[in-house]
Amino acid sequence: MDSSSSxxxxxxxxxxxxxxxxxxxxxxxAGADADAIYFYxxxxxxxxxxxxxxxQDPNYFRRVKISALALLKMVVHARxxxxxxxxxxxxxxxxxxxxxxxxxxxLPVEGTETRVNAQAxxxxxxxxxxxxNKQAGRxxxxxxxxxxxxxxxxxxxxxxxxTQMDNQQFQEPFLAVVVDPTRTVSAGKVEIxxxxxxxxxxxxxxxxxxxYQTIPLNKIEDFGVHCKQYYALDITYFKSSLDSHLxxxxxxxxxxxxxxxxxxxxxxxxxxxxxxxxxxxxxxxENQLAHTRFGSFLLPSQRKKEPEESQLTKITRDSSKITVxxxxxxxxxxxxxxxxxxxxxxxxxRASLPDLTEPEPMVES
Amino acid sequence: xxxxxHPLVIVNISDHxxxxxxxxxxxxxGSGSSGGSGGAATAVRVFGCxxxxxxxxxxxxxxxxxxLYDPLTHSLDRSFLEKKQELYKKVFPNFYILGWYSTxxxxxxxxxxxxxxxxxxxxxxxxxxxxxxxxxxxxxxPLTIYxxxxxxxxxxxxxxxxxxxxxxxxxxxxxxxxxHVAHLxxxxxxxxxxxxxxxxxxxxxxxKMLNSRIRIIHQYLVAMQKGRHTGLHLLFMCLPYSILLxxxxxx
Numbered sequence: 001m002d003s004s005s006s007x008x009x010x011x012x013x014x015x016x017x018x019x020x021x022x023x024x025x026x027x028x029x030a031g032a033d034a035d036a037i038y039f040y041x042x043x044x045x046x047x048x049x050x051x052x053x054x055x056q057d058p059n060y061f062r063r064v065k066i067s068a069l070a071l072l073k074m075v076v077h078a079r080x081x082x083x084x085x086x087x088x089x090x091x092x093x094x095x096x097x098x099x100x101x102x103x104x105x106x107l108p109v110e111g112t113e114t115r116v117n118a119q120a121x122x123x124x125x126x127x128x129x130x131x132x133n134k135q136a137g138r139x140x141x142x143x144x145x146x147x148x149x150x151x152x153x154x155x156x157x158x159x160x161x162x163t164q165m166d167n168q169q170f171q172e173p174f175l176a177v178v179v180d181p182t183r184t185v186s187a188g189k190v191e192i193x194x195x196x197x198x199x200x201x202x203x204x205x206x207x208x209x210x211x212y213q214t215i216p217l218n219k220i221e222d223f224g225v226h227c228k229q230y231y232a233l234d235i236t237y238f239k240s241s242l243d244s245h246l247x248x249x250x251x252x253x254x255x256x257x258x259x260x261x262x263x264x265x266x267x268x269x270x271x272x273x274x275x276x277x278x279x280x281x282x283x284x285x286e287n288q289l290a291h292t293r294f295g296s297f298l299l300p301s302q303r304k305k306e307p308e309e310s311q312l313t314k315i316t317r318d319s320s321k322i323t324v325x326x327x328x329x330x331x332x333x334x335x336x337x338x339x340x341x342x343x344x345x346x347x348x349x350r351a352s353l354p355d356l357t358e359p360e361p362m363v364e365s
Numbered sequence: 366x367x368x369x370x371h372p373l374v375i376v377n378i379s380d381h382x383x384x385x386x387x388x389x390x391x392x393x394x395g396s397g398s399s400g401g402s403g404g405a406a407t408a409v410r411v412f413g414c415x416x417x418x419x420x421x422x423x424x425x426x427x428x429x430x431x432x433l434y435d436p437l438t439h440s441l442d443r444s445f446l447e448k449k450q451e452l453y454k455k456v457f458p459n460f461y462i463l464g465w466y467s468t469x470x471x472x473x474x475x476x477x478x479x480x481x482x483x484x485x486x487x488x489x490x491x492x493x494x495x496x497x498x499x500x501x502x503x504x505x506x507p508l509t510i511y512x513x514x515x516x517x518x519x520x521x522x523x524x525x526x527x528x529x530x531x532x533x534x535x536x537x538x539x540x541x542x543x544x545h546v547a548h549l550x551x552x553x554x555x556x557x558x559x560x561x562x563x564x565x566x567x568x569x570x571x572x573k574m575l576n577s578r579i580r581i582i583h584q585y586l587v588a589m590q591k592g593r594h595t596g597l598h599l600l601f602m603c604l605p606y607s608i609l610l611x612x613x614x615x616x
Contacts, residue, residue, distance in 0.1 A: 038387035068546040069380040072373050072539065077456075079538035103380070108455040129452050132445065136431035137385050137411075185537045188564060190545045237546055240383040245499045246375055247547040249506045250533065251570075257535055258544075258571040328564045335568060339575075 078148035087147035144175030154193030464491035
């Protein structure tokens with residue numbers, strides 16, 4: 001069918017442009033190869049645990065592969081918590097310098113940002129759950145924990161950092177993942193980050209600055225104090241051949257949801273919050289500028305060496321991000337409006353044509 | 366009864382099946398590399414429970430978990446089910462057991478036994494069957510939902526499986542992550558231009574689908590004009606789409 005071939009072409013161009021390596025291999029490869037990642041080799045895992053290659057190199061683990069199922073579960077669980085932080089554990093294994101997350105499950109614990117040892121409460125639950133899982137054929141061990149930061153971005157807070165440092169002392173190998181369900185919905189793409197902390201007192205070699213993300217003013221101090229104590233890992237996703245097949249077919253039933261979803265309405269509160277946060281940052285920047293205007297004559301040379309972006313640049317980036325999201329939402333609404341509400345006009349013009357060539361709303365590729 | 370199914374359940378069942386298949390195929394050595402195509406004859410069946418919410422006549426299936434199956438007695442391990450149910454209740458207190466799932470190409474006689482066994486938890490459980498054989502020519506989701514109904518056959522009231530239709534229901538976050546994984550988009554932002562392109566491509570594909578569906582309906586109408594069909598079929602074709610569209614698009 002035309003639609004499937006041109007969308008497949010679009011997808012391929014997209015993947016090429018963005019250097020996406022399909023983990024499943026090319027479409028011609030045998031299904032068994034793609035699904036080999038699902039095989040759990042107990043002996044290899046035990047051996048790896050004994051060798052402990054991460055003990056020598058704090059930067060040992062570099063990448064994370066998350067399965068489609070784990071991602072879906074984490075995002076859905078995080079979203080179901082609304083504005084309350086939720087947490088859970090991830091099961092999987094390690095492969096060289098990569099964490100492989102196969103599955104995730106939720107823990108009955110709430111409000112993790114203010115509690116230091118939320119994980120201890122859920123220990124009993126975790127033990128029982130892992131046991132039943134092993135019986136049912138899920139053999140992997142717990143390799144990490146995830147929690148949500150609804151609306152304020154993917155990074156580790158002070159409490160998160162100390163929790164993770166403990167984890168990395170006693171439960172290695174362990175990974176920390178943060179999901180932001182609010183930003184996911186607002187931006188239309190998944191907001192997720194995977195982190196590992198450095199051991200106490202370790203000074204990391206200068207890392208390239210990670211991608212900028214906007215942090216609300218009331219959290220920015222917490223972020224700034226601790227941001228050098230951990231590093232982010234690259235995340236890629238994988239899915240089984242059956243998953244791919246089902247997801248492709250799912251699209252046949254799914255396209256209606258794409259059209260009928262309305263992100264502008266769904267995320268009103270969050271957007272309002274973002275805008276007010278932006279206003280506060282602007283005021284702060286204004287105050288700062290008023291003060292330094294007098295000081296600028298004194299030490300001009302030092303100011304030029306400042307590698308950090310000025311506050312105004314950051315604010316500009318934040319506001320363009322908000323704008324882009326709003327524009328996307330508005331575009332969808334306008335498109336839908338043209339599609340469905342202006343049918344009256346066109347039908348009057350082409351009164352009784354027996355064969356109808358529908359006016360194509362988008363250009364055919 | 367109307368059924369609403371969340372994509373998470375589909376991915377769950379598929380993952381369960383893939384896992385078990387991967388483990389069994391690696392342990393009986395030698396069939397490892399041909400395991401991909403082999404599956405059919407000695408297909409391993411997996412079993413589990415589906416949970417969700419039931420409001421009146423609408424059944425919404427949100428999640429699922431695995432169960433142990435005893436091939437000797439053709440029944441599901443009851444104590445295991447209850448343990449798992451307790452665990453899931455703690456995290457999702459609103460979800461109840463709605464039925465069970467399995468993989469395979471068709472519903473079988475022995476399935477009725479399992480179905481009946483679950484009737485004390487839920488008076489009319491649902492049976493979700495997923496066909497794990499990958500057939501690239503099929504256009505429809507290989508997943509069927511069965512209800513059980515009491516029919517009088519040869520004078521004896523018997524329980525038989527009856528197919529039911531279902532719709533895919535989703536929350537926004539679920540849709541975005543399914544979209545993300547289905548098209549393997551990069552997790553970082555990319556430039557504004559690429560983001561825009563992605564957004565528009567998504568809408569474009571959806572509109573293309575809408576377009577093709579409308580063409581079909583139009584062709585049908587034309588044929589009707591020429592006196593070939595009655596209006597009844599049209600009603601069934603249009604109904605699910607119109608309801609979904611009116612529900613969402615005219616905001």
